[in-house]
Amino acid sequence: MTRIGLFLLVAAVVGSAAWAYHVNYKTRNALDRIDVLRGQIAAEREAVEVLRVEWAYLNSPERLTRLVAKNNEDLQLQPMGPEGFDTVSSVPFPPRTAPEAAPGTLRSDPVVVSERQPIVVARVPQPAPRPAAWSRQ
Amino acid sequence: MTMKKHLGERIRLRLPAARRGVEGGRSESGSVRPGRTREDWRLILVVLAMMLVYGAVGLRMGLLALIEPVEPRMAGGAGVTTPLRGEIADRNGNLLAANLPAFSLYVDPTEIKDPAGVADDLAAIFPDEDREQLFKRLSRKARFAWIKRPITPRQRQAVLDLGYPGLKFGSRVMRIYPAGRTAAHLVGGVQAASEDVRFAELVGSGGVEGYFDARLRNPGQIGTPLELSIDLTVQAALRDVLAAGTKRFRAKGATAVVMDVRTGELHAMVSLPDFDPNHKPKSYSGPAELDPRFNRAAFGRYELGSTFKVLTAASALESGIVGPQTMIETGSALAFGRYRIRDTHKMPPEMTVADVVVRSSNVGAARLALNLGTPRLKDYLKRLGMFEQLPLELAEAARAKPLLPPRWTDLSTMTISFGHGLAVSPIHLAAAFATLANDGRRVRPTLIKGGHEPGEQIFSTATSRVMMQIMRDVVRRGTAQRGQLAGYDIGGKTGTADKYRPGGGYYNDRVIATFAAVFPINEPRFVLVLSLDEPVDRSGKVERREASRTAVPVAAAAIERIAPLLGLRPQPGSLPGALAAIETSGQ
Numbered sequence: 139m140t141r142i143g144l145f146l147l148v149a150a151v152v153g154s155a156a157w158a159y160h161v162n163y164k165t166r167n168a169l170d171r172i173d174v175l176r177g178q179i180a181a182e183r184e185a186v187e188v189l190r191v192e193w194a195y196l197n198s199p200e201r202l203t204r205l206v207a208k209n210n211e212d213l214q215l216q217p218m219g220p221e222g223f224d225t226v227s228s229v230p231f232p233p234r235t236a237p238e239a240a241p242g243t244l245r246s247d248p249v250v251v252s253e254r255q256p257i258v259v260a261r262v263p264q265p266a267p268r269p270a271a272w273s274r275q
Numbered sequence: 276m277t278m279k280k281h282l283g284e285r286i287r288l289r290l291p292a293a294r295r296g297v298e299g300g301r302s303e304s305g306s307v308r309p310g311r312t313r314e315d316w317r318l319i320l321v322v323l324a325m326m327l328v329y330g331a332v333g334l335r336m337g338l339l340a341l342i343e344p345v346e347p348r349m350a351g352g353a354g355v356t357t358p359l360r361g362e363i364a365d366r367n368g369n370l371l372a373a374n375l376p377a378f379s380l381y382v383d384p385t386e387i388k389d390p391a392g393v394a395d396d397l398a399a400i401f402p403d404e405d406r407e408q409l410f411k412r413l414s415r416k417a418r419f420a421w422i423k424r425p426i427t428p429r430q431r432q433a434v435l436d437l438g439y440p441g442l443k444f445g446s447r448v449m450r451i452y453p454a455g456r457t458a459a460h461l462v463g464g465v466q467a468a469s470e471d472v473r474f475a476e477l478v479g480s481g482g483v484e485g486y487f488d489a490r491l492r493n494p495g496q497i498g499t500p501l502e503l504s505i506d507l508t509v510q511a512a513l514r515d516v517l518a519a520g521t522k523r524f525r526a527k528g529a530t531a532v533v534m535d536v537r538t539g540e541l542h543a544m545v546s547l548p549d550f551d552p553n554h555k556p557k558s559y560s561g562p563a564e565l566d567p568r569f570n571r572a573a574f575g576r577y578e579l580g581s582t583f584k585v586l587t588a589a590s591a592l593e594s595g596i597v598g599p600q601t602m603i604e605t606g607s608a609l610a611f612g613r614y615r616i617r618d619t620h621k622m623p624p625e626m627t628v629a630d631v632v633v634r635s636s637n638v639g640a641a642r643l644a645l646n647l648g649t650p651r652l653k654d655y656l657k658r659l660g661m662f663e664q665l666p667l668e669l670a671e672a673a674r675a676k677p678l679l680p681p682r683w684t685d686l687s688t689m690t691i692s693f694g695h696g697l698a699v700s701p702i703h704l705a706a707a708f709a710t711l712a713n714d715g716r717r718v719r720p721t722l723i724k725g726g727h728e729p730g731e732q733i734f735s736t737a738t739s740r741v742m743m744q745i746m747r748d749v750v751r752r753g754t755a756q757r758g759q760l761a762g763y764d765i766g767g768k769t770g771t772a773d774k775y776r777p778g779g780g781y782y783n784d785r786v787i788a789t790f791a792a793v794f795p796i797n798e799p800r801f802v803l804v805l806s807l808d809e810p811v812d813r814s815g816k817v818e819r820r821e822a823s824r825t826a827v828p829v830a831a832a833a834i835e836r837i838a839p840l841l842g843l844r845p846q847p848g849s850l851p852g853a854l855a856a857i858e859t860s861g862q
Binding site for chain 1: 455508835839840
C-alpha cells in the first residue's frame with residue numbers, strides 16, 4: 139500500500155513538474171507573442187497615423203485646387219455656386235404611369251390618374267439611373 | 276554515501292576528544308552530550324554562516340545559468356506608442372496639424388575623415404542648408420553636433436546611401452500641417468524643447484498651437500483632436516477669392532473673416548500674404564506690415580473707416596435721440612476748433628439718419644456722434660469690445676490691443692464716428708457687426724467649435740432690425756451697389772480709410788478699403804469683414820481706390836463662393852433653377 143502510495147506520489151510530482159515546465163514555456167511563448175503583437179500594433183498604428191496624415195495632405199484644398207486646374211480639360215469642375223440649389227418641384231421626375239390593375243378587378247375599373255399627375259417638366263421615356271449619392275438623403 | 280557517513284563520524288569522534296582535552300575528561304565515549312560549550316556554538320555559527328553565504332552564491336549562480344534574461348515587461352496596454360501632441364482639426368474633422376514619425380540627423384565629428392566631401396554630399400540632400408555651416412559643424416572638435424532635425428524618411432534613406440559612418444539618426448516626431456498655406460496663420464507652430472538624440476518635446480509657439488499648448492500636451496486629451504470652428508473648405512474658398520482680388524487690385528495685402536452671427540465662431544480667417552507653415556520662414560527682411568507671418572485678421576490694427584458709421588448710427592438709435600428718419604444737417608462742412616470735417620462728395624443739405632449711413636456722410640456721422648455725446652458713444656463702443664484685446668484663442672492675442680486716442684476729446688468722438696482715430700482688428704469689427712445682427716446681443720469671437728452663448732443685450736431687437744434694413748439699403752442703393760448678388764440678399768457697409776503715415780498725418784493715395792457684410796440680411800447668419808490694403812482699381816480712366824469699387828466686388832464674389840459652402844440656400848425664385856437646364860435622356 140505504501141509502495142503504491144509512494145509510486146503515486148512520485149508520479150504526481152513528476153506530472154506536476156512536467157505540467158509546470160509546460161506552463162512555464164507556454165507563458166514565455168505567450169509573452170513573446172505579446173511582444174511581437176505589441177510591436178505590430180505599434181507599427182500598424184504608426185502606419186495608420188501616417189496614412190491619415192497623407193490622406194489629409196492629399197485632400198488639402200491647395201492640392202485639390204491645383205489638380206482641378208491641371209485636369210480642367212477633362213473634368214471641367216467648377217466652384218459650387220448658388221445656382222447649384224433648386225427646389226424638388228423643379229426636378230424632372232419621370233411621368234407617373236397608371237398603376238397596373240390589381241388581379242380580380244376589371245381593367246375597365248375607373249382609375250383616376252390624370253387629375254393627380256404633376257405638371258410634366260420633361261419627358262423621360264425611362265427613369266434615368268439614380269445616382270448613388272441620392273440614396274443617402 | 277559511505278564517504279559522507281565517514282566524514283560525519285570523524286567529526287563526531289573528534290569533537291568529544293577535543294572537549295576532553297579542554298575540560299579534562301568527562302567522557303561518555305562517542306555520543307554527543309546535551310550541553311554545549313561556547314566554542315561549540317562558535318564553530319556551529321561559523322559553519323552556518325559559511326553555508327549561508329556559499330548557498331546564496333550557489334543559488335544565484337544556478338539561477339543565472341538556468342533562467343534566460345528578459346526585459347522587464349509592463350502589464351497591460353503599455354508598449355503602444357502614444358502620440359506626443361494632440362492633433363488639431365477643423366469643424367468637419369479635417370486635420371490642420373498632425374504628427375509624423377521622422378528622424379533627427381546628428382554627427383560624431385571625430386568619425387568624419389573628410390568633412391568637406393561630406394558637407395558637399397549633405398548640402399545636395401538638404402538644399403536649404405548652407406554648405407559652409409555644414410562644414411563647420413562636421414569639422415567641430417567635439418563628439419557631437421546636430422546636422423538637421425527633423426528629416427523625412429526619404430532624406431534619411433538618402434543619407435544612409437551616402438554610407439558615412441559618423442552620421443547618426445535619432446527618432447523624432449515631426450509636426451506637420453496638412454492644410455498648408457490655407458490655415459497658416461491660425462495654427463502657429465511648434466518648437467523643440469528639451470531635446471536629445473531620441474526625443475524632443477514639442478512646445479507650441481504662436482497661434483492655436485501656442486494658446487492650447489497645455490491642452491494639446493495633456494496626456495488625457497492627446498487622443499481627441501482639438502476641433503476648431505474653422506471650416507477648411509470655406510477657408511480655402513475665401514483665400515482663393517481674396518488672392519484673386521488682391522491680384523486684381525494690386526493690393527499689398529488683404530484679410531477676410533467669416534463669423535457666425537449667433538455663436539461668434541470664426542468659419543474662416545484669411546490673411547494675405549501668407550506662408551507655408553511646414554516651411555515657416557525663420558526670418559523676414561522687409562517692411563513689417565508685409566511680413567507674411569503677420570496675421571492681419573486678428574492682430575492688424577486698422578482704422579476701418581466708414582464701417583464705423585453703422586455703430587455710430589446704431590448707438591444713436593438705441594439711445595433714442597434720433598429715429599431712422601430724423602433729418603441730419605449734412606450740407607456744410609463741420610468746423611471744430613481748427614479742424615474741419617467734410618465729405619468727399621457733395622451731399623444734400625439734409626439727410627435722414629438712414630441716408631447718412633447709406634450714402635456715407637462723414638459730416639452726418641460726426642453730427643450724430645456729437646449729439647450722442649462722447650460718454651455714450653464711448654460706452655457703446657466699450658460694450659462692443661472695441662477697447663479690449665481680442666478674446667481669441669491665439670497665443671499672440673494678449674499682445675494686440677486696439678489703439679485708442681491718447682486723450683479722448685470731442686474731436687476724437689467725431690472722427691471715430693466715421694472710423695478714424697481708433698484702430699481695431701477686422702475681427703473686432705466683425706464681432707461688433709455680429710452683435711448688431713444677433714438681435715443686439717453681444718457676440719464674442721472664438722476659434723473653438725461650438726462657440727459662445729450670446730452675451731448681454733447691447734442693442735434692442737428693434738434697433739437691430741432697423742440697422743439691418745439700413746445696411747440692406749447700402750447695398751441696394753448706397754455705396755455698395757456692386758455687392759448685389761443673384762440668390763442672396765446681403766447688407767453691409769463700406770469703409771475707405773486713408774492710411775496713417777508713420778510720423779504723422781495720412782497718405783492721400785493709400786487706403787484700407789473695407790467691406791463689412793451681413794448675409795443673408797433678412798435672417799442674418801454670417802458676417803464677412805474683408806479688407807484690402809492699398810487697392811487700386813485701374814480699370815477706368817481714373818484710378819479709383821474706394822471700397823465701393825475694390826472691397827465690395829471682392830466681397831460679393833467671396834459671398835457667392837462661400838454662402839453655398841456654408842449651407843445657405845439662395846432665396847427661392849431669385850435664380851433660374853439649375854435643374855431646369857438639365858436634360859434627362861433615356862436609352
